[in-house]
Structures are given as structure tokens and as C-alpha cells.
Amino acid sequence: MTESVxxxxxxxxxxxxxxxxxxxxAVGVDGGFVYIADGRHRKAEHxxxxxxxxxxxxxxxxxxxxxxxxKLRRLIYRYLTHTEQQQTRPLSxxxx
Numbered sequence: 320m321t322e323s324v325x326x327x328x329x330x331x332x333x334x335x336x337x338x339x340x341x342x343x344x345a346v347g348v349d350g351g352f353v354y355i356a357d358g359r360h361r362k363a364e365h366x367x368x369x370x371x372x373x374x375x376x377x378x379x380x381x382x383x384x385x386x387x388x389x390k391l392r393r394l395i396y397r398y399l400t401h402t403e404q405q406q407t408r409p410l411s412x413x414x415x
Contacts, residue, residue: 324376325345325348325353325371325374325376326345326348326381327345327346327347327348327381327386328344328345328381328382328383328384328386329344329345329376329377329379329381329382330342330343330344330345330376330377330379330394330395330398331343331344331345331353331355331374331375331376331377332374332375332376332377333355333369333373333374334373334374334375335373336369336373338355338367338369341357342357342377342395342398342399343355343356343357343361343367343374343395344356344357344358344382344386344391344394344395346363346366346386346391347366351370351371351372352368352369352370352371353368353369353370353371353374354366354367354368354369355367355369355374356386356388356391357391357392357395358387358388358389358390358391358392358395359388359392362388363386363387363388363391377398378402379398382394
């Protein structure tokens with residue numbers, strides 16, 4: 320993974336550590352590290368420093384506005400509910 324893939328405002332998935340499987344927003348990028356927060360457990364004021372090899376970018380647009388804790392929670396919630404709806408939607412022609 321390169322720095323150009325993960326930018327401030329990108330939604331990312333934690334691949335390792337206690338946060339494994341959780342969704343976060345990148346609030347800072349420094350060399351080979353990304354600072355991540357979710358606005359609930361990890362506030363924007365005290366982000367987690369995570370190596371780029373321990374996170375994966377999500378398929379979501381990059382948010383370019385101000386990153387407050389409320390906006391972090393909202394971005395993650397909208398992304399998770401949107402992807403959940405897409406996965407549970409029946410395929411065309413599928414009969415239950």
C-alpha cells in the first residue's frame with residue numbers, strides 16, 4: 320500500500336490488532352503510518368497510530384471537510400449501512 324492510496328478522510332478497515340475488522344476514518348498520514356479514529360472509542364483528538372500494512376482502504380469516497388467526532392461517526396455509519404443494504408439486496412430474478 321502506498322501513501323497515495325490512503326488520504327486524510329479515507330475510510331479504512333483495520334486488519335490487525337485489537338481493532339481488527341473495525342472501520343475507521345484516516346485523520347492523519349505520516350510516513351508509513353496512518354492515524355485513525357472512529358469518533359466513538361477513538362476520538363479525533365487522540366487517534367490511533369497504525370502502520371499502513373495493518374489497514375486496508377474501504378471502497379468509499381474520500382471525505383474532504385472538517386473531521387469532527389460526530390462527522391466521523393456519521394461517515395462510518397452511512398458507509399456500513401450502505402454496504403449492508405447492498406449485500407442483503409436480492410439479485411434480479413432471484414426468488415425466495
